[in-house]
Amino acid sequence: MNRLHAQRQRLFLPHGTTPEGAVPTLQAADGRTRALLIELSRPASWSTLAPVWQGVQQELALPAPAIAISGRDGYQLWFPMAEPIEAQQGLAFLQALCLRYLPDVPPPRLHLQAGETCSSGEAAPRQVIALPPQAQAEPDRWSAFVSADLAPVFGDSPWLDMAPGPDAQADVLASVAPIPPGALADALSRLAPAPAPAPAPAPALPTSPSTVAKAPGALPSSGSPSTSEDPRAAATAFLMQVMRDGTAPLAQRIEAARALLGAGR
Numbered sequence: 001m002n003r004l005h006a007q008r009q010r011l012f013l014p015h016g017t018t019p020e021g022a023v024p025t026l027q028a029a030d031g032r033t034r035a036l037l038i039e040l041s042r043p044a045s046w047s048t049l050a051p052v053w054q055g056v057q058q059e060l061a062l063p064a065p066a067i068a069i070s071g072r073d074g075y076q077l078w079f080p081m082a083e084p085i086e087a088q089q090g091l092a093f094l095q096a097l098c099l100r101y102l103p104d105v106p107p108p109r110l111h112l113q114a115g116e117t118c119s120s121g122e123a124a125p126r127q128v129i130a131l132p133p134q135a136q137a138e139p140d141r142w143s144a145f146v147s148a149d150l151a152p153v154f155g156d157s158p159w160l161d162m163a164p165g166p167d168a169q170a171d172v173l174a175s176v177a178p179i180p181p182g183a184l185a186d187a188l189s190r191l192a193p194a195p196a197p198a199p200a201p202a203p204a205l206p207t208s209p210s211t212v213a214k215a216p217g218a219l220p221s222s223g224s225p226s227t228s229e230d231p232r233a234a235a236t237a238f239l240m241q242v243m244r245d246g247t248a249p250l251a252q253r254i255e256a257a258r259a260l261l262g263a264g265r
Contacts, residue, residue, distance in 0.1 A: 026115045049075045060190055067146050
């Protein structure tokens with residue numbers, strides 16, 4: 001196993017051994033992944049994406065993501081996970097990052113990807129972006145991982161003119177650390193939008209035993225609903241449904257993702 005393959009296996013690929021030379025699979029059969037991606041393109045702008053790279057470290061206490069040039073017209077941030085997570089958990093995290101650090105960037109310029117699952121916010125589905133380094137459709141253009149000090153250099157031409165050396169790519173990735181599950185859960189808590197203030201309670205009306213009537217359909221006070229369903233399984237299924245619902249408010253999806261992470265899902 002060469003050094004580059006070992007580093008990509010350490011950071012992004014499913015646990016286990018991926019044969020060297022095989023096309024890397026970023027998402028396991030169960031839908032879980034260790035590779036999250038934000039790409040900003042059309043045009044490439046490191047000064048616009050840099051606040052995400054800085055913010056996750058300074059404000060969220062997360063390891064720095066890997067920086068890459070797309071080989072086309074964009075910059076990328078690759079977030080490795082120490083343990084696999086649900087693709088929709090990853091997308092909820094990426095969407096929250098964009099809401100915090102890229103609120104004024106038009107959605108068509110952003111590509112969010114968790115494993116091999118892309119955000120469905122765009123009108124036209126986006127193709128899955130492969131892990132760098134990769135040759136692109138245009139000749140002599142390659143995607144590649146780059147160091148933070150070199151990232152601003154590629155603004156006008158975010159590509160390499162030849163295949164990057166595997167040892168040099170391995171050196172860039174050697175300094176990248178994956179995000180531990182506990183740190184991701186903490187970050188999701190910080191990224192969740194503040195809840196709206198609760199409305200003031202209505203004034204209480206005077207009541208007496210003679211005037212209080214049971215609401216139609218109310219359960220007797222001495223009874224309790226019975227179910228044969230495992231409460232933990234039901235709660236997990238509910239959280240998964242919320243997290244995967246793209247129409248649900250982002251705050252609810254983040255809370256569901258955080259709760260699932262805390263439950264070891």
